[in-house]
Amino acid sequence: MSPDDAKPVAAPTAAAPTAAAAPTVTPVATTAAAPPAAFGPGSVTVPPPGDPATFPALQAEIRQLAHDHDAVILAHSYERPEIQDVADHVGDSLRLSRVAASAPESTIVFCGVSFMAETAKILSPDKRVLLPDLKAGCSLADSITVEQLRAWKAEHRGAIVVSYVNTTAAVKAESDYCCTSSNARAVINAIPVDRQILFLPDMFLGLWLQRVTGRKLTIWLGECHVHAGIRPADVEQWHRDLPGAELLIHPECGCTSQVLEAAGDDVHILSTEGMVTYAMGSKADTFLIATETGILHRLEQKAPGKRFVPVNREAVCQYMKLTTLEKLRDSLRLGVYEIDVPADIAARARLALERMIAIG
Numbered sequence: 001m002s003p004d005d006a007k008p009v010a011a012p013t014a015a016a017p018t019a020a021a022a023p024t025v026t027p028v029a030t031t032a033a034a035p036p037a038a039f040g041p042g043s044v045t046v047p048p049p050g051d052p053a054t055f056p057a058l059q060a061e062i063r064q065l066a067h068d069h070d071a072v073i074l075a076h077s078y079e080r081p082e083i084q085d086v087a088d089h090v091g092d093s094l095r096l097s098r099v100a101a102s103a104p105e106s107t108i109v110f111c112g113v114s115f116m117a118e119t120a121k122i123l124s125p126d127k128r129v130l131l132p133d134l135k136a137g138c139s140l141a142d143s144i145t146v147e148q149l150r151a152w153k154a155e156h157r158g159a160i161v162v163s164y165v166n167t168t169a170a171v172k173a174e175s176d177y178c179c180t181s182s183n184a185r186a187v188i189n190a191i192p193v194d195r196q197i198l199f200l201p202d203m204f205l206g207l208w209l210q211r212v213t214g215r216k217l218t219i220w221l222g223e224c225h226v227h228a229g230i231r232p233a234d235v236e237q238w239h240r241d242l243p244g245a246e247l248l249i250h251p252e253c254g255c256t257s258q259v260l261e262a263a264g265d266d267v268h269i270l271s272t273e274g275m276v277t278y279a280m281g282s283k284a285d286t287f288l289i290a291t292e293t294g295i296l297h298r299l300e301q302k303a304p305g306k307r308f309v310p311v312n313r314e315a316v317c318q319y320m321k322l323t324t325l326e327k328l329r330d331s332l333r334l335g336v337y338e339i340d341v342p343a344d345i346a347a348r349a350r351l352a353l354e355r356m357i358a359i360g
């Protein structure tokens with residue numbers, strides 16, 4: 001579905017798709033977020049790389065356990081390569097949300113971070129949802145609390161709240177729509193032009209949306225520490241070194257706004273799934289990648305023979321790297337850690353998520 005085809009589903013403000021408002025290029029981040037909860041390299045201890053010689057046996061054990069426990073294994077494309085390789089489905093939040101909602105298995109093991117497992121539970125309340133490591137959080141989701149959101153809404157009564165999927169269940173429950181980087185543009189375009197939109201929590205994605213939709217958004221000043229750490233200088237350096245390469249940038253990146261100012265035909269702002277699809281179809285053979293480096297494994301699998309160069313090799317999400325094969329095996333074997341979401345919060349969050357999935 002193209003953005004122009006998008007329609008809200010049972011939204012409280014339901015309306016036909018609308019044309020974009022007059023373009024604005026002025027950031028309107030009107031409310032500063034409180035400092036996020038502790039995150040960054042010091043907040044979690046990432047297990048060292050495993051011994052590849054042990055992977056085949058562990059993966060065989062995991063596949064058998066998944067079969068025995070009627071479980072489907074979902075892995076985000078930022079996970080370790082050996083986790084992606086053993087999963088039933090690999091992808092970004094939107095793709096995995098859809099899979100979680102329709103999977104026939106009674107158990108979902110989510111190799112990702114906690115808001116993703118919460119999302120799976122909200123969409124599949126009758127299923128058991130397991131997260132192999134409870135410390136797998138998200139600095140972006142931590143950048144706004146439900147109390148902060150309620151206060152922000154009180155300052156902007158009547159506004160439509162659009163939350164990026166990287167939020168807690170409680171924040172989703174206070175939102176009208178969820179979105180991912182794959183469909184954020186379509187979600188914004190589905191909202192009547194005369195309605196104020198509060199967009200949270202990622203300011204770089206919000207600024208990019210403002211530009212591509214021509215809508216004036218009120219943007220929360222949150223960020224992902226990994227993507228915010230990819231700076232314009234990283235991109236410029238690589239563009240100089242590999243002038244023929246195509247540049248694929250995730251809209252959460254701190255470099256996005258500035259790179260867009262000078263963007264040419266070889267620069268593409270894409271979600272992680274968008275990067276995979278683009279690389280598979282492109283005639284180019286070399287790509288600069290500006291997102292978490294876990295995506296390189298998936299890109300190399302889906303577009304073999306092409307060269308993918310991370311613009312910043314330090315762009316590693318330590319939360320995504322917490323899940324090891326041993327933890328995944330133990331999660332299946334012991335039934336840990338089961339994720340639950342209170343029924344009242346889940347019911348309200350589900351509405352926002354279902355609108356996200358329906359929009360495409």
Ligand code: SF4
Binds near residue numbers: 078113138225227318
């Ligand atoms: S890469 Fe950033 S947004 Fe994604 S899970 Fe890690 S901290 Fe959160």
